[in-house]
Amino acid sequence: MLDSIRIAFLSEHASPLSLLGGVDAGGQNVYVDEVSRNLGTLGHTVDVFTRRDNPDVPDIVQWSPGVRIVHIAAGPPEFIPKDDVWPLMPAFRDGIAAFMLRNARTYDVIHSNFWMSGWVAAQLKPLLRVPVIHIFHAMGLTKRRHQGSSDTSPGERMTVEREVIARVDALIAQCPAEEHELIDDYAAEAGKVALIPSAVNVDTYRPIQQAEARHALGINPDVPLVVYVGRMLPRKDVRNVIRAVALMVEREDVPVELLLVGGESAEPDPVLTPEIGVLRSLARDLGIPDRVRFTGKRQPDVLCYYYSAADVVVTTPWYEPFGLTPLEAMACGRPVVG
Known part of the structure; x- marks a missing residue:
């Protein structure tokens, strides 16, 4: 040492x-x-x-x-x-x-x-x-x-x-x-x-049984669930994710839901986080407002529940210097699309 x-x-x-x-x-x-x-x-x-x-x-x-x-x-x-x-x-x-x-x-x-x-x-x-x-x-x-x-x-x-x-x-x-x-x-x-690649704290980001995670968060245990965790900014391109979910519903008839975790406040607030307002309008225009749920900001000690509740975690930013959220999701045992 x-x-x-x-x-x-x-x-x-x-x-x-x-x-x-x-x-x-x-x-x-x-x-x-x-x-x-x-x-x-x-x-x-x-x-x-x-x-x-x-x-x-x-x-x-x-x-x-x-x-x-x-x-x-x-x-x-x-x-x-x-x-x-x-x-x-x-x-x-x-x-x-x-x-x-x-x-x-x-x-x-x-x-x-x-x-x-x-x-x-x-x-x-x-x-x-x-x-x-x-x-x-x-x-x-x-x-x-x-x-x-x-x-x-x-x-x-x-x-x-x-x-x-x-x-x-x-x-x-x-x-x-x-x-x-x-x-x-x-x-x-x-x-x-x-x-020197960055890493994640595997004590904080750890796998939890999906049923346990969904029960803790009050999420339907049977619904196909896509989860995004991160900042709500245009460059994170969550709009792209909402469009993809709309296509899954329209073309494939998949009863999928999208859980968006992030923002500048614990409750989703389009004033404090303008992108939330944009995303809500987009979901409404695409006919899937009931399939997109915003949680607001969550602290690291509970994020493992949100990751573990997912069937798949998605991240599609325009660019990312080094994305920690894909590593966090994988540390929780979930597949990532990005």
Whole structure:
């Protein structure tokens, strides 16, 4: 085992705390949570630096053994969509530096997450004189390629990504496609890129007997059930899934039902999650409103019931840097179509 080291995680918009109900929580939150927890279990010390987006949370939260979440003031202490956070990064950088100085805190390595925290890490590297390991979670060029004019990323994003790639010491790619993006689209040195696939917690995502899962959720034990779990965004293309279900009903006369698990609130709310309104309208237009059920957001500790209730889990996004939900479904013993 390696000697115990101190690690600074930088994750400006994706805090493990957001797993408990925050808006805009996704795979990056899960990654930061699981990797930091497991590093703590191995005896390392981890401070996760994230932007304060709630005035009521403590400056420092003891998250798990060896892991703290450190909230840095950068802009108003409220939720801000991640694409609007970029102008606050100088304040985020300065707040992290001030925390380290004030607490005489040193680190052996920085692990930055997403392009904005990558910029902050590259800025702090000369000051701290420690190596930086960076993971993007999603690349700007790929997002622009698939979303076109609907991409809301800041215009500087791709330039900053190239700067980060040039200045950090190592890059993590979560799948071969991302490795190719880094090398082919951004001219990253191949020797600088480590391919490390993400994984899932098999204690959290575990098989449950389908009958037991359906009974717990109040689902008809006999109905053919398709399940989607994830964010409700246009790029996730849940609309495609609804169209497919409508075709199954119309052409194959299959009495299938679709369970959609996700959203920005525990109850499905088209105001907080506009895509839910779009999907409801689509289901109504296709004549299957009674076959599409929305649950709202669910926490990781109960998702295994939703996965296990399915006959098949489906995910058909326009693009995905690394999809955790297919792995979660497979860990629960369910087939995946994607």
